[in-house]
Amino acid sequence: MNVKITGKDVKATDAIKDYVEKKLERIGKYFDEDFDANVTIRTEKNMQIAEMHVITRANTYRAVTEHKDLYASIDKDIDILEGQIRKAKTKRERINKEEYI
Numbered sequence: 001m002n003v004k005i006t007g008k009d010v011k012a013t014d015a016i017k018d019y020v021e022k023k024l025e026r027i028g029k030y031f032d033e034d035f036d037a038n039v040t041i042r043t044e045k046n047m048q049i050a051e052m053h054v055i056t057r058a059n060t061y062r063a064v065t066e067h068k069d070l071y072a073s074i075d076k077d078i079d080i081l082e083g084q085i086r087k088a089k090t091k092r093e094r095i096n097k098e099e100y101i
Helices: 014-028 070-100
Strands: 002-008 036-044 047-055 060-067
Touching (some): 002 014, 014 036, 014 070, 036 070, 047 070, 060 070
Parallel strands (some): 002 036
Antiparallel strands (some): 036 047, 047 060
8 A cells, every 4th residue: 555645725734644644554454456546635625525536456546525623534435445446346256257257
């Protein structure tokens, strides 16, 4: 897991970096191979925006959310990414199963 965290108008502190890496471990269980994650955090007006891109050999997943709390925005991004990954994996498994029948 390669994680790149960028802060625009917000400093990406060690606490934020540790939190993001810990949350991305939840996504790591879906992949056999290594994956890259690009995380951008920024502030617009009074909203904290977290944007995550997860890049694997086969697919790219993206989530962008905004919330008044940055940690809540990161949590919501992880939930969205996890749903996208589960959906793609289930679809791939269903297609493979149909090919063998």
